[in-house]
Amino acid sequence: xxxxxxxxxxxxxxxxxxxxxxxxxxxxxxxxxxxxxxxxxxxxxxxxxxxxxxxxxxxxxxxxxxxxxxxxxxxxxxxxxxxxxxxxxxxxxxxxxxxxxxxxxxxxxxxxxxxxxxxxxxxxxxxxxxxxxxxxxxxxxxxxxxxxxxxxxxxxxxxxxxxxxxxxxxxxxxxxxxxxxxxxxxxxxxxxxxxxxxxxxxxxxxxxxxxxxxxxxxxxxxxxxxxxxxxxxxxxxxxxxxxxxxxxxxxxxxxxxxxxxxxxxxxxxxxxxxxxxxxxxxxxxxxxxxxxxxxxxxxxxxxxxxxxxxxxxxxxxxxxxxxxxxxxxxxxxxxxxxxxxxxxxxxxxxxxxxxxxxxxxxxxxxxx
Numbered sequence: 001x002x003x004x005x006x007x008x009x010x011x012x013x014x015x016x017x018x019x020x021x022x023x024x025x026x027x028x029x030x031x032x033x034x035x036x037x038x039x040x041x042x043x044x045x046x047x048x049x050x051x052x053x054x055x056x057x058x059x060x061x062x063x064x065x066x067x068x069x070x071x072x073x074x075x076x077x078x079x080x081x082x083x084x085x086x087x088x089x090x091x092x093x094x095x096x097x098x099x100x101x102x103x104x105x106x107x108x109x110x111x112x113x114x115x116x117x118x119x120x121x122x123x124x125x126x127x128x129x130x131x132x133x134x135x136x137x138x139x140x141x142x143x144x145x146x147x148x149x150x151x152x153x154x155x156x157x158x159x160x161x162x163x164x165x166x167x168x169x170x171x172x173x174x175x176x177x178x179x180x181x182x183x184x185x186x187x188x189x190x191x192x193x194x195x196x197x198x199x200x201x202x203x204x205x206x207x208x209x210x211x212x213x214x215x216x217x218x219x220x221x222x223x224x225x226x227x228x229x230x231x232x233x234x235x236x237x238x239x240x241x242x243x244x245x246x247x248x249x250x251x252x253x254x255x256x257x258x259x260x261x262x263x264x265x266x267x268x269x270x271x272x273x274x275x276x277x278x279x280x281x282x283x284x285x286x287x288x289x290x291x292x293x294x295x296x297x298x299x300x301x302x303x304x305x306x307x308x309x310x311x312x313x314x315x316x317x318x319x320x321x322x323x324x325x326x327x328x329x330x331x332x333x334x335x336x337x338x339x340x341x342x343x344x345x346x347x348x349x350x351x352x353x354x355x356x357x358x359x360x361x362x363x364x365x366x367x368x
Contacts, residue, residue: 104314106179107206107270109172112136128167131155135173149177161197169200174208186220187211199240200247202267209237209274216281227285234278234285241275269310276305276320288327290339299324301340307342315365318358325355 015336040048050056073131106265113129131151139148152174161168176188216230248268255261273279279302287294303324311317328341329351336346 013172019028030234034300059132064233070286104266104269104273104316106176107203107267108176109169112140128170132170132173135177139177145177145181149174149181149183152177164194164197168198169204172203175203179207181211182214184211188215195240200244202244202248202271205237205241205244206267206270208239209278212237213274213277213281214353230283234282238275238278241271241278245271245275265310269314272308272311273307273314273316273320276302276311276317279305280320280324288331290328290331293339296340296364315362318362320359322355325351325358329355 013153024106042179113133135148137153138144138151152170156167156170156174164171171190175187176193178190187207191204191208191211194201195208198204212233219226222230245268248271252261252264252268255264279298283289283295285301286293286298288299289295303321305311306317306321306324328339329348332339332348332351336348338347340346341351
């Protein structure tokens with residue numbers, strides 16, 4: 001057998017010569033590790049980046065400080081505040097989350113008085129209370145409206161004016177019954193007489209306006225003299241209601257209980273709504289004028305009341321606003337691009353969209 005062939009099958013002895021032995025640094029370099037060195041200076045970094053062909057602007061940005069300047073932070077904070085204010089102004093929360101629409105109803109002293117009410121025992125000897133009890137029994141229990149009105153009239157006509165305010169609740173219920181009976185002329189005369197003794201009484205002002213508006217609605221056509229007479233009377237009632245509302249505001253500041261404040265707030269809302277209707281009536285007497293006509297100011301005053309925070313969520317206020325918008329749109333000619341409404345230029349499309357939104361809110365409130 002060949003000796004060379006046998007030698008080839010023997011394991012080869014590794015050569016341990018110095019030339020084949022690698023130190024630790026060379027092994028690390030062979031495995032991809034960077035050699036140990038000090039931190040590269042800024043000038044060396046720039047030189048290396050330039051040799052690699054990096055854009056000078058990129059080099060400058062890469063070597064810049066990552067700390068945001070304080071002035072830049074203040075600028076961003078200011079922009080955020082401005083953006084938040086603009087969002088709150090342009091997109092108010094009630095535009096998307098509208099509060100529940102409330103029903104205001106007519107002005108009343110409340111539910112009928114019952115003889116079983118223990119709180120009345122201390123005042124049962126007062127004559128006005130006995131009359132009020134009899135009126136409520138006849139109307140609310142027995143349904144005898146005419147007889148209840150007769151009881152009130154027979155007692156009030158014998159009463160001197162000096163004692164009218166002591167019997168105010170009998171007067172209030174009497175006016176309420178007259179309104180239910182549709183006796184407009186009697187209601188107008190009764191409230192007008194009472195206003196001579198108590199010009200700021202909220203009930204008298206409310207039912208006086210109620211009678212006046214009901215009488216105006218019954219007239220289908222006004223001649224020139226009638227228009228002027230109704231206009232002057234409406235302006236007088238508006239001023240009286242304004243005084244009554246100011247008196248209610250003053251009373252709200254001094255009452256202590258929440259229940260009394262809510263009651264005064266309810267009276268205030270009802271009076272303001274009557275005032276808005278009177279403004280609309282004056283606008284109607286002038287022929288529902290628009291654009292720069294002086295009577296447009298009365299229309300806008302009515303809209304301002306319906307948009308006020310005290311009335312904006314009331315069904316009656318929304319219904320009145322819908323009526324005003326319908327009258328505006330009925331007279332909006334196709335060639336008119338914009339109209340000034342409440343001192344703001346508005347397009348027809350925007351007004352139609354707002355009208356539809358109001359109609360939907362009323363419809364949704366009725367289905368609840």
